Amino acid sequence: MPRPRFNRILLKLSGEALMGEGQFGIEPETVGRLAEEIKQAKEAGHELCLVIGGGNIFRGLAGAAKGFDRATGDYMGMLATVMNALAMQNALEKIGVDTRVQSAIPMATVSEPYIRRRAVRHMEKGRVVIFAAGTGNPYFTTDTAAALRAAEMNCDALFKGTSVDGIYSADPKKVASAQRYDSVTYNKVLSEDLKVMDASAVALCRDNNIPIVVFNIREQGNLASVLDGAGVATIVQSDKNEGGQDAGL
Numbered sequence: 001m002p003r004p005r006f007n008r009i010l011l012k013l014s015g016e017a018l019m020g021e022g023q024f025g026i027e028p029e030t031v032g033r034l035a036e037e038i039k040q041a042k043e044a045g046h047e048l049c050l051v052i053g054g055g056n057i058f059r060g061l062a063g064a065a066k067g068f069d070r071a072t073g074d075y076m077g078m079l080a081t082v083m084n085a086l087a088m089q090n091a092l093e094k095i096g097v098d099t100r101v102q103s104a105i106p107m108a109t110v111s112e113p114y115i116r117r118r119a120v121r122h123m124e125k126g127r128v129v130i131f132a133a134g135t136g137n138p139y140f141t142t143d144t145a146a147a148l149r150a151a152e153m154n155c156d157a158l159f160k161g162t163s164v165d166g167i168y169s170a171d172p173k174k175v176a177s178a179q180r181y182d183s184v185t186y187n188k189v190l191s192e193d194l195k196v197m198d199a200s201a202v203a204l205c206r207d208n209n210i211p212i213v214v215f216n217i218r219e220q221g222n223l224a225s226v227l228d229g230a231g232v233a234t235i236v237q238s239d240k241n242e243g244g245q246d247a248g249l
């Protein structure tokens with residue numbers, strides 16, 4: 001079997017991906033379905049780690065708008081990501097996938113603390129590592145945490161699961177003429193403010209040459225097929241790689 005181009009990946013899911021059709025919180029069926037996607041990718045031989053957001057429960061900025069101190073709101077948001085991480089861990093273990101949760105805010109009774117070398121070892125042993133509590137710092141997002149952990153774990157790519165099949169020039173749900181890209185540079189994403197991840201996360205990926213693969217996680221089996229080079233996705237990469245082929249998509 002040819003060695004997959006992206007052997008080790010970090011998968012970033014927003015908290016909203018766990019809500020299913022709901023407006024808030026965690027829908028167990030949806031989390032179960034996402035866990036199946038991850039299992040399939042693992043069984044295809046990839047090493048995976050995960051960063052899950054917390055927007056389905058609490059966002060620091062929304063809290064600040066309602067009068068919370070921003071840093072306090074951000075800590076609450078980070079705690080929300082721990083709940084999501086535990087929900088995902090539960091769903092994965094239920095279907096026989098070995099996992100470890102590592103939290104950037106130490107929480108000894110529910111998870112391991114974040115220790116980079118230990119996380120690498122877990123992945124080498126075939127465990128899915130779920131990074132919780134973002135970067136551990138307020139004023140950041142879980143997108144930035146995903147880029148940071150992807151760099152620290154030497155991931156071959158950061159996979160961003162969304163509800164659309166890639167990056168468009170405008171929101172395809174609002175603008176019918178929006179153009180879809182197969183491949184786009186980090187600098188175009190930043191200069192045109194294309195909605196992928198926040199700018200600091202994109203810049204961190206650019207500086208460390210980590211491709212960002214944007215794909216639809218709602219479509220069943222899509223993570224594995226994009227990893228296999230068959231699915232539909234947009235890849236964000238530097239100029240010299242542009243064209244898509246080089247990156248194996």
Ligand code: UDP
Nearest residue numbers: 015053054055060074077078134135141142
């Ligand atoms: N957060 C933070 N530092 C981090 C990561 C997250 O303060 O390193 C807080 C921030 O308040 C954010 C919330 O956690 O709004 C939830 O994360 P995010 O909004 O990134 O979740 P997503 O939109 O991916 O669901």
